[in-house]
Amino acid sequence: MKTAVIVFPASNCDRDMIVALEKITGHKPHIIWHQDEDIPQVDLIALPGGFSFGDYLRCGAMAARSPVTRKVIEHADRGGNVIGICNGFQVLTETGLLPGALMRNESLKFVCKDVKLRVENNDTPFTNAYSEGQIITVPVAHHDGNYFADEDTLKALEDEGRIAFRYVDDGGQTTKASNPNGSRNNIAGIISRRKNILGMMPHPERLIEDAQGGAGGLGFFQSMINAIN
């Protein structure tokens, strides 16, 4: 599986994503600086977490208008796979590749902790290695992860099975206490209509071996290998 990781100024989970992709695919991803004109032909483009352009405007807004992002959109329009983690998810909603918006956390505070996610749809290139309803543990670390969309959009996402992951408690229930940021319907990650684009706030790339406290994120990468190879 050939991959590329886009690096914006102040992306800061780029290395974590590169390490995870290399470890799992066996190939080093292409590293694309935001000023690079072209992205080589790849199976997957990853938009990593961080604070692109300092997030001094709305999170992800500057990166969404960066020239390289146009190439990402072209890749996605051709049906190419794209993932956006954390700040990458924010970039994807800012470009319109995914619907909705990530607002400031309900607590108004940055939140970093391990959360439980329930796999809502395992019939996607990003979740097929999990079973449906499986509970996985993955960390979140963000200030603006409060997913919002209007009623019609939410209904469409729900009806079309486009919720990839939801925040749940230990027993798998979507409770208010288990929702770290106030996201509507406890949404942690969503996919595009064509199922080729995924955005999520939690960081699967940080939990891929036991030493990191668990390997709950491994299935995420394994899914893409299953789907693409």
Next chain:
Amino acid sequence: MTPKTTPDIKWNNTPEITDALVKEHGLSGEEYALCLKILGRRPTLTELGIFSVMWSEHCSYKSSKLHLKSLPTKAPWVIHGPGENAGVIDIGDNQAIIFKMESHNHPSYIEPYQGAATGVGGILRDVFTMGARPIANMNALRFGAPDHPKTRHLLSGVVEGIGGYGNCVGVPTVGGETNFHPSYDGNILVNAMSVGVADQDKIFLSAAAGIGNPVIYVGSKTGRDGIHGATMASAEFTEDSEEKRPTVQVGDPFTEKLLIEACLELMSTDMVVAIQDMGAAGLTSSSVEMASGGGVGFAFNLDRVPQREEGMTPYEMMLSESQERMLIVLKPGREEEAKAIFDKWDLDFAVIGEITDTGNLTLTFKGEVVADIPTQPLADNSPEYDRPWVKITPKTELKAADVAAPQDMKQALLKMIGSPNLCSRDWIWQQYDSQVMADTIQKPGGDAAVVRIHGTNKAVAITTDCTPRYCYADPVEGGKQAVAETWRNLTAVGALPMAITDCLNFGNPERPEIMGQFVGCIEGMREACEILDYPVVSGNVSLYNETNGTGIYPTPAIGGVGLLTDSSKMVSLAPQAEGEILILIGETKGHLGASLYLDIIEGREEGSPPPVDLMTEKKNGDFVRAQINNDKISACHDISDGGFFVALAEMVMAAKIGMDITVNCDDVPLHACAFGEDQARYILSVTPENRDQILIAAQKENVTAQVIGKTGGQALTFGSAAPISVAELLDSHQSWMPNYMTID
């Protein structure tokens, strides 16, 4: 002495240097006389400003350096000790750990978010300026009493500032300590620590060299923020300190992130001769340190300094503490190549001058010389004071028999673990990204944080500790204990303690009793460092932490760093299973003086702190570490604040597995046994198979070890006290801070 003028100096625009102006710059009459002697003439205003900041307490260590010299700073694994931007230690395989802790107390009280944020930014620059990639941040925070009207605001702002900066630059903040005490009501302490990793053959120093080499300014533009920040940090607070808000700098973590990447990219080439960050006293201290360190002069054209505001004067440029700036000496002819790197990262890059053979810092502005100061005497002949001090008489010992037993042991424990000084810090830690870089293998909340050296099986353990109430009651024992506690915390995760950085926070050194606290703490620290083979490699001193004549408790915060050569050996404080055997290492004497029990349950602060027997400390710690490294131990926790019972509760909460403890206190009253803070103790959790081996090994090493119970169930049962469920413990432990911080 009649000041003479040099013909080159432009005097027209410089005001007369009156006594009042000199005083306003914080220079004493004696210091000004020395300034005149060094120059051989009267200074220009710019020069006066330069002398003022260079000789401020903050930059010159004039009250402290005499005593700091007594601290041990050498060991075979120390590559660079104090004197460089940060300390450097050898961790094998041509790798080095570079680390330092620094205070940002005064600005954080005035403007908590920016004060704390720029504290993090500054300490990161100290580390990456030496060629290291920062891999972890930590901090030591002290706030006033929770019921003080400012505490909530300050805690909230400081934590948000630390998170706001560290999270954005993408360096994990892996923990730290937070205390509350009324002595910090008017002067909070924000001590930030950063740890980085570098290759030993790629370590960069600040001493400039090479006559004619270009001197480069990179990073943010210079504005008027932070002018005289170092002078502010060298004075007491009074009622009008709020007016000093403009001297607090504003942080820009986005630019810092770019600066880290750009500098590390530049350092991967062979273009850099010397590099120094612009910290306190900005362009002044960085250029004086680089020039004097290399025995050369610098000639700057200040018109070339990138400026954020219009009409800035040389005085303002030299004294600005604008953040995210570096000064670099390049090899000749490499300017274009270097500039391309900074262009890529959208950072300013300006050749502002060159190295000269004059030994002077010569500044021109609009074609005129505005300052011409010999750097060697400015840096090396800075004032040094042997301030009068009185020996602090330690408080007398408080007998356990003179402290009442609690009505109910269970309620006493719940009250303690739910108190401001012992409750869960999750509310704070969750605001820090503790896992970015994906190498954090022990998260905040353990005895020490552990971060893997990327791409290796090695890991570095990090902790910050100090018990100010001990230092107040007995500075010597308190100084010892602060060092010993970091050593113990590193040991408890299985790491070999290697070296410390210190951040010495005290009141006004012009008061003999404050100086006595300082001298006492240093003496205790020195003894502990020597016996534990644990040198000081970097640090910082923050004095004048006083408001209207009331000083803080003496607070020598210690940042300890240890190495795990095999990170898979690491243990945490959480027992791994039910049925594990619990072993107490060390002797329990029931010392309740200066304890948290006395404070929280009795509302008293009395008595001497627990004595630290450094030989026992070393013996017990070396034993525990060896057992961890031999895979004989499932979990380990040191016993500190709150004593034995609190330590057990912390292990139960971490594992969510109960414990059944058989209490055997001999002659020690039960409450003293439970809550006494005797030192050099650990609790080990081991599998039944390893039990006897450990007891035999302990006996052989003459280490006191005693089986105290086993893990299992869902409650902590401590002798005859009523069992306390895991849920009850967690509820008490986790509720105080979120409740306190929720403003209705």
